[in-house]
Amino acid sequence: MNKNRYLLCLLLCGLMLYYAAPRMGVFNGGAEGIFAISWLALALFVIAGNLSALMYAPKKEAVPGKQMRKLADRKRARSFGR
Numbered sequence: 001m002n003k004n005r006y007l008l009c010l011l012l013c014g015l016m017l018y019y020a021a022p023r024m025g026v027f028n029g030g031a032e033g034i035f036a037i038s039w040l041a042l043a044l045f046v047i048a049g050n051l052s053a054l055m056y057a058p059k060k061e062a063v064p065g066k067q068m069r070k071l072a073d074r075k076r077a078r079s080f081g082r
Contacts, residue, residue, distance in 0.1 A: 002053075002057060003054060003057060006050045006051075006053050006054040006057070007054065009046070009050045010047065010050045010051065010054070013043055013046050013047055013050070014047075016043065017040075017043055020039070021040070024036035024039065024040070026040070
């Protein structure tokens with residue numbers, strides 16, 4: 001579910017960049033140029049964050065009870081002969 005959300009955020013950010021980037025005056029002076037540069041920097045941070053979350057998201061296990069069995073095995077291993 002989270003991977004779908006990250007992908008949706010990436011697509012929406014790409015759509016906003018596609019629409020807004022040609023209309024921004026990065027080389028304009030004053031507040032307009034500062035706003036354009038800061039907006040583009042923020043968009044790059046959003047893209048980088050969503051890409052890293054998408055790439056490094058933990059993988060789901062194929063068998064739902066597998067994690068419970070691992071936990072039970074750990075508890076058994078720590079019992080020290082009881």
